[in-house]
Amino acid sequence: MPDSRRSNRGPSAAAENRAALIAAAREVFASAGYNAPLSAVARAAGVGQGSLYRHFPDRISLAMAVFEDGVTQLEALAAEPGATLDDVLALITEQTIDSTAFIDMVTTPPTDPDPRVLEVRDRVANLLAGMLPAARRAGAVRDDVTAEDLVLVIGMVAGVLAKTPAPRRRVVAGQAWRLLRKGMAP
Secondary structure (H helix, E strand, C coil), X not given: CCCCCCCCCHXXXXXXXXXXXXXXXXXXXXXXXXXXCHHHHHHHHCCXXXXXXXXXXXXXXXXXXXXXXXXXXXXXXXXXXXCCHHHHHHHHHHHHHHCHXXXXXHHCCCCCCCHHHHHHHHXXXXXXXXXXXXXXXXCCCCCCCCHHHHHXXXXXXXXXXXXXXXXXXXXXXXXXXXXXXXXHCC
């Protein structure tokens, strides 16, 4: 069986290998979840595990690189004039449909929380907190709904989607949000 790894081109391939690892991790995490074997990521990227660990010393470092784009997209959307909490929740839902791994990582309280995960979780919670006042004024959510409530709700939707076959995730997400919005409505 031929070896699918690229030939070792030394330091000149570092940026290309890093990009390949991030792209592969995005695919592997999307299909097999956050706890997928890192060897599968290295294999999918066409590099050895040594290269993976040179770029990303642990699973969280790799996940942070993969999911940074998603958080940046959320922050950019929230900063747009006229963006609503519903817009942000819709983007989070789309990201969850594509890969439940990120939401699992951010919404599941770890037994020994890594400060990097907490920082990303706080970024998402702060973004949601910033959207809440306008959502309350618009009558979209009750006054007692907090950013922590929204993080919990997002985790609930992600939990359902993680157990749903990919082709049905969009429909199931819509059903879950319809039910959850009734519970958050004034």
